[in-house]
Amino acid sequence: MVSEYNNPGNSKYYFIIALIFSFVILIPFYVLVIIAFAVPSQTIAAYYPSIIPTKFTLTNLMHAFSGYSSVLEAAFIKSLITATIVGALAAFLGFHASYGLSKLPVRLSSLIISVLFFSTMIPSLTIAIPISVSFLKAGLYDTALGLALAQELVVLPMTIFMITGTLQTLPKQIELQARVDGAGFFQSLYSVIFPLALPGVLAAFLLSWMMSWDEFTFAIILSPVHPTLPILIYLDSTARGNILYASAFSLIVTVPVIIITMALSRFIKGNYMSSGLTG
Amino acid sequence: MKWEKDELTAFFMILPALLYVVILAFIPALESVYGSFTNIHSSFTLYNYSFVFDLYGYRPILNTFIVTASALGFQFLIGFVVASLLSKQFRGRTAFSAIFLLPFGVATIVTAVIFHDIFSSYGGYANTLVRALGGSALDWTGYFSTSLLVVVLADSWKNAPIVSLILLAGMTTIPPDLYSQAMVDGAGTFRRFFHITLPNLAPFIAIALMVRGISEFNIFAIAQAGLFPSPLLTTMTYSLFDIVNPHPSYAGATILLGFIMIFAFFIMLYRDRSARVA
Numbered sequence: 169m170v171s172e173y174n175n176p177g178n179s180k181y182y183f184i185i186a187l188i189f190s191f192v193i194l195i196p197f198y199v200l201v202i203i204a205f206a207v208p209s210q211t212i213a214a215y216y217p218s219i220i221p222t223k224f225t226l227t228n229l230m231h232a233f234s235g236y237s238s239v240l241e242a243a244f245i246k247s248l249i250t251a252t253i254v255g256a257l258a259a260f261l262g263f264h265a266s267y268g269l270s271k272l273p274v275r276l277s278s279l280i281i282s283v284l285f286f287s288t289m290i291p292s293l294t295i296a297i298p299i300s301v302s303f304l305k306a307g308l309y310d311t312a313l314g315l316a317l318a319q320e321l322v323v324l325p326m327t328i329f330m331i332t333g334t335l336q337t338l339p340k341q342i343e344l345q346a347r348v349d350g351a352g353f354f355q356s357l358y359s360v361i362f363p364l365a366l367p368g369v370l371a372a373f374l375l376s377w378m379m380s381w382d383e384f385t386f387a388i389i390l391s392p393v394h395p396t397l398p399i400l401i402y403l404d405s406t407a408r409g410n411i412l413y414a415s416a417f418s419l420i421v422t423v424p425v426i427i428i429t430m431a432l433s434r435f436i437k438g439n440y441m442s443s444g445l446t447g
Numbered sequence: 448m449k450w451e452k453d454e455l456t457a458f459f460m461i462l463p464a465l466l467y468v469v470i471l472a473f474i475p476a477l478e479s480v481y482g483s484f485t486n487i488h489s490s491f492t493l494y495n496y497s498f499v500f501d502l503y504g505y506r507p508i509l510n511t512f513i514v515t516a517s518a519l520g521f522q523f524l525i526g527f528v529v530a531s532l533l534s535k536q537f538r539g540r541t542a543f544s545a546i547f548l549l550p551f552g553v554a555t556i557v558t559a560v561i562f563h564d565i566f567s568s569y570g571g572y573a574n575t576l577v578r579a580l581g582g583s584a585l586d587w588t589g590y591f592s593t594s595l596l597v598v599v600l601a602d603s604w605k606n607a608p609i610v611s612l613i614l615l616a617g618m619t620t621i622p623p624d625l626y627s628q629a630m631v632d633g634a635g636t637f638r639r640f641f642h643i644t645l646p647n648l649a650p651f652i653a654i655a656l657m658v659r660g661i662s663e664f665n666i667f668a669i670a671q672a673g674l675f676p677s678p679l680l681t682t683m684t685y686s687l688f689d690i691v692n693p694h695p696s697y698a699g700a701t702i703l704l705g706f707i708m709i710f711a712f713f714i715m716l717y718r719d720r721s722a723r724v725a
Contacts (some may be wrong), residue, residue, distance in 0.1 A: 179537040186532060186543040193546060196561045196604060199572060203564055206607060211607060212564065215576045216584070260465045268460030271453060280461060287472040289711050291665045293684050294700040297693050298478035299471070323474050355457055382554035384668040385681075389688065398556040398668075405560050406673055415564065418557040429552035433545050436612065 200422065201417040204228055212411050232416035239400065240417065247381055247396040247421075248313050253316035254323060257375035259369050261320075262327035267357060269328070270335050284325040292385040295321065300389050308391045318386040323376035330375070330435070334368025335361070371435035378428045381421070397421050476704060476705035482697035499687065507683040509707070514670075514679065515663040517595060521605045522659060523652075526610030533611070534618045551608040562601035566674070569642035590676055598675040602666060610655050617651030618644070649721035657714045664707050680706065 203211045206221035208228065233240060269277045299318055300309060308314030338361070346356040361370075387396045395403065397417060405414035429436070486492045533544050550558070565572045566587040574584040588594045621644065629639050645652075667681040678686075685701030 179535070182532055182535050182537040183539065186537070186539065189529065189532070190543060190546045193550060193604070196558070196565070197549070199564055200557075200561050212567075212570045214570055215530075216578055217570055217572060219572065219575060261467065264460040264463035271457035272461070273454070276458075280465060281467065284468060285469040289661055289707055290472050290476045291523040291700070291703050291707060293667070293681055294479045294704045295472055295475045295667070297684075297688055297696050297700055298475040300484065300690055301693055302475075317471065320693075321468065324467065328464065353453055378552060382552075383558075384554070384556050385665075388671075388685075398554050401554075401560060402556050402668070402672060405556075405563065406671075411560075411564065411567075415559050418554075418560050421554050422552075422557055425552035425554070426549060429548055430545060433548055436548060436551065 204419045229416050232413045243397050243400040249312040250316045251377045251380040254319050254380035255373040257320050258323045258327040258376035262331050262372055263369050265328050266331035266335055268415055288325050290443055296386050296389040300344040310391050315391045318390055319380045319383050323379050327372040330372045331368050334365050336365050371432055374428050378425050479697045479700045482694055483701040495695050498695050499698045503678055503683055507678040509681045510677050511680045518599045518602050518663045521599050522607045522610045525607040526614050529611040530614035533615050550582050550605050550610050555668040558601050558605045559669045566597045601669050613651055613655040617648040623645045653714055653718035660710055661707055
C-alpha cells in the first residue's frame with residue numbers, strides 16, 4: 169500500500185489511481201448539478217433515472233427561487249449574517265488568544281490548549297439544549313446573534329491552533345527589533361505582527377465563515393422558526409418532501425464553499441484540522 | 448520586570464477566549480448533566496433515564512457504536528490510500544489534492560440530500576446502476592445493513608479528506624532514510640508499512656481517531672435527514688428535545704457526552720502507550 173521509494177516509473181500508475189479517485193469523488197457533485205438543471209421527468213420523477221439526462225432547463229431553479237423567494241431570502245440573509253459574525257469573532261478572539269499563548273510559559277499555555285481541546289469534545293447537542301433554554305430567557309433564541317455565539321464554539325479552538333501555527337512561522341527578530349525601536353506591546357502587536365499574520369487570520373476567518381454557513385446541529389435547535397439555509401434544505405427534503413427545491417438550495421449553499429475551499433487549500437492542513445470538527 | 452508585565456498582558460489576551468469556552472461550553476454541559484438527574488421542580492430523580500431506556504432500550508447506544516466503528520474503519524482505509532498517494536510525486540498532484548479536498552467544504556445536510564438522491568428507492572441513481580448490472584432494485588434505507596452502508600458512504604465522502612490530511616501531515620515527518628534502510632535490509636512494501644509507517648504515524652493516527660471518532664459519535668444531520676432511520680444517540684436526543692420540558696433530552700445528551708468521554712479516554716491511553724513504545 170505504501171511504497172515510499174519514489175520510482176519514477178510508478179508515477180503513471182499514481183496518476184491513474186488519482187484519476188479514478190477524482191472521478192468517484194466528483195460523482196455526488198454531478199448528481200447535484202443534473203438534478204438542479206435537468207428536466208424533473210428525467211431525474212427525480214423517473215423511477216430509474218438515466219445517468220446522463222438529455223433535456224436541460226432553468227425552470228427548476230427559477231421555480232425554487234420565485235415560488236419561495238421570501239423564505240429563501242430570509243434564510244440566505246440569516247445564514248450570511250450568522251456566518252459573518254462567527255468569522256469576525258473567531259478572527260478577533262483567535263488572533264489575540266494565539267498571540268497571548270505564544271507569550272506565556274509553556275506549562276501554562278499547554279494547559280490552556282488542553283482546556284480548549286477538551287471543549288471540542290463536548291457534543292454540540294449536549295451544549296445546544298441547555299443553551300436553548302437560557303437563550304429563550306435572554307431573548308437570543310431564534311436570532312442570528314444567538315446562533316453565532318453558539319456556533320463560535322465549533323470554530324474557536326481550531327482558529328486558535330491555526331493562527332498559532334501562522335505566528336510560529338514569523339521570525340522572532342522582527343518583533344524584538346520593533347520593541348528595541350521603541351514600539352510598545354500593543355503597537356508592535358497591531359502594526360508589526362498583525363500585518364504579517366494577516367494571511368493566517370484571513371484563512372481562519374474564511375474557514376470559520378464556511379463552517380458556520382454549513383452548520384446544522386446548533387442551527388436546528390437554536391433557530392428553528394426562522395431557519396438558516398441548511399435547516400431550510402433539511403425541512404424541504406424531509407418534512408415537505410420537496411427534493412427539487414432542496415437540491416436547488418443545496419446548489420446555492422455549495423457554490424460559495426467550493427470557492428472558499430479552493431482558495432484555502434493551501435491553509436487547510438492536517439495539523440490545523442486536529443481540533444474543532446465535532447458535530 | 449518589564450517581561451512579567453507582558454506575560455500578564457498576554458494572559459489577559461487569552462482570557463476572553465477562555466471565558467467564552469467556559470461559559471458557553473463547560474457550564475451548559477454541566478447543566479445538561481445536572482438537568483438529567485432532576486425534574487422540572489429541580490428535585491433529584493432518575494426518572495429521565497428510566498423514561499429514555501423504556502422508550503428506546505439499548506439500541507441507540509449499540510447503533511451509535513456500529514456506525515462509529517464502520518465509518519472510522521472505512522475512512523481510515525481511504526485516508527491511508529489517499530495520503531500514501533499524495534505523499535508521492537506525480538503529474539497533476541496539486542490539482543488532484545484540490546479535487547480530493549472539495550467534499551470537505553460541502554455542508555453535511557447537502558451531503559445527505561445528494562446521497563438521498565443517489566440511494567432513494569424511487570428515482571435513485573444507485574438503483575439505475577444496480578439494474579444496469581442485472582440486479583434488482585433495493586430499498587436502500589429500508590434495511591439496517593444497507594442504510595448502514597449508505598450512511599458510511601455519505602459520511603466518508605465528506606470526512607475522509609480530513610483523515611487523509613492528518614495522515615499526510617504525519618507521513619511527511621517520517622525520515623525517508625528509514626525506508627531506504629529497510630529496503631536495503633529486504634523489507635517488502637507491507638512490512639515497511641506495518642513496521643515503519645504505522646508506528647511512526649501513531650500520534651497522528653491518535654489525533655485523527657480522536658477528531659473523527661468524536662464526530663462519528665455525534666453523527667446527526669445525515670441520519671436525521673432520513674439516511675439512517677434506526678435510532679442513534681443523537682437522533683434519539685433530538686426527538687426527546689422539548690424546550691418546555693428538556694429534562695428527558697438532558698438524559699440523552701448526558702449519555703452521549705459520557706460515551707464520548709470514555710472513547711476519548713481510550714484514545715489518550717493509546718496515544719500515551721504508543722508514545723512510550725516509540
